[in-house]
Amino acid sequence: MSFIPYALPLTGDEEIAEVVDTIQSGWLTTGPKTKKFETNFTKFVGVKYALAVNSATAGLHLGLEALGVGPGDKVITTVHTFTATAEVIRYLGADPVFVDIEGDSFNIDCDAIEKALITHPEVKVILPVHYAGQSANMTRIMKLAKQYNVKVMEDAAHAIPTTHNNKVIGTFGDITVYSFYANKTITTGEGGMVVTNNDEYAKRIGCMRLHGISKDVFDRFTSTKPSWHYEVIAPGFKYNMTDIAASLGIHQLKKAWKLQERRQEIAYRYNNEFSNIPLKVPLIVNKDDVHSWHLYVIQLDLEAISISRERFIDILAEKGVGTSVHYIPLHFHPYWKDAYDLKETDFPISTNIFSRIVSLPNYPKMTDEQVDKVISVVKSVLLEHKIHV
Numbered sequence: 001m002s003f004i005p006y007a008l009p010l011t012g013d014e015e016i017a018e019v020v021d022t023i024q025s026g027w028l029t030t031g032p033k034t035k036k037f038e039t040n041f042t043k044f045v046g047v048k049y050a051l052a053v054n055s056a057t058a059g060l061h062l063g064l065e066a067l068g069v070g071p072g073d074k075v076i077t078t079v080h081t082f083t084a085t086a087e088v089i090r091y092l093g094a095d096p097v098f099v100d101i102e103g104d105s106f107n108i109d110c111d112a113i114e115k116a117l118i119t120h121p122e123v124k125v126i127l128p129v130h131y132a133g134q135s136a137n138m139t140r141i142m143k144l145a146k147q148y149n150v151k152v153m154e155d156a157a158h159a160i161p162t163t164h165n166n167k168v169i170g171t172f173g174d175i176t177v178y179s180f181y182a183n184k185t186i187t188t189g190e191g192g193m194v195v196t197n198n199d200e201y202a203k204r205i206g207c208m209r210l211h212g213i214s215k216d217v218f219d220r221f222t223s224t225k226p227s228w229h230y231e232v233i234a235p236g237f238k239y240n241m242t243d244i245a246a247s248l249g250i251h252q253l254k255k256a257w258k259l260q261e262r263r264q265e266i267a268y269r270y271n272n273e274f275s276n277i278p279l280k281v282p283l284i285v286n287k288d289d290v291h292s293w294h295l296y297v298i299q300l301d302l303e304a305i306s307i308s309r310e311r312f313i314d315i316l317a318e319k320g321v322g323t324s325v326h327y328i329p330l331h332f333h334p335y336w337k338d339a340y341d342l343k344e345t346d347f348p349i350s351t352n353i354f355s356r357i358v359s360l361p362n363y364p365k366m367t368d369e370q371v372d373k374v375i376s377v378v379k380s381v382l383l384e385h386k387i388h389v
Helices: 013-025 032-045 056-066 084-091 110-119 138-148 199-208 217-222 243-254 256-273 309-318 334-339 348-354 368-384
Strands: 049-053 074-078 095-099 123-127 151-155 175-179 192-196 296-300 357-360
Touching: 013 032, 013 243, 032 049, 032 192, 032 243, 049 056, 049 199, 049 243, 056 084, 056 123, 056 151, 056 175, 056 192, 056 199, 074 084, 074 110, 084 095, 095 110, 110 123, 110 138, 123 138, 138 151, 192 199, 243 256, 256 296, 256 368, 309 357, 309 368
Parallel strands: 074 095, 074 123, 123 151, 151 175
Antiparallel strands: 049 192, 175 192, 296 357
16 A cells, blocks of 8 residues: 555466466467467457457557558548557558547547548548547448548557447457557557458468468467478568467456456546546546546646646655556657647647646556545545635
């Protein structure tokens, strides 16, 4: 209780036993455990193909490459995300078209998407981010994609398990990419998964994730017959997942709904306790959708308190509560700002909320006592610094 970190993974004896079994098997890199994790993932999401990779960034890169994105193309995405979402576009020599977010969900603004599609006929892909674990408006996004004849790749780094209109995220876009980084809703330490129902995309991603080799390397190394011959058909990448990582993923995936239930329980507790203090709790746009609650993001009412967001974060740390900010919008970062002449006024909603948002601890490993402490500290700090008119 001395200090509550912003995030911690929750793993158990099952994950440990699976990792030990993998190490004792002698097969450490991409092999049978990765295959099992992929098979389980296809069933979990309800798709034909799941391809494990060593990071979500790698998955986003592979996805755009499979969709044919290259120099001269444009990809629409949000400024309110981690840089990985946009940097993969530059990997391929294409350019992002940045748009603002909705003021309620902080997801990509569909009206802004449509304006960008009209203005930029070179757009090849729409790349929405399911912010904090709440689904973007995939119904509207898919209609726009069909209307303007573009592809959709979803950044679902926060979205396990998340649903939209009773369908699991991963069943809407042409390609969807998930993250299993250490602080995500399920984790393999480092890692990601790419899912699709398209045969050609799956074949290309499977090839390009391991050096552009034309056959499955795992099958080549486990074959009991001579199988040394292979062909490199493209300059691929080194993006494969290890069996050690997949061993964690196998059991984390089994727990995905249970882990979501605990994060939701904590989020709802926060919502109830924070009703009469100078902040806004996260808004649920569609109450029928499942929110993964990867992030619990509050907005401080800066007009009603005498401290800045930065000072609020510092005070919480002094009192033993870790926090974070999701995100520093891309138009605040020197590279993106300078490369694309981005201004704060171009994205008024993202700019406005950036100064107000704070992500509070919300992870299944938290005890009830730790949740109580977060609530107590947040309430006491805000009430202490509330401006009395």
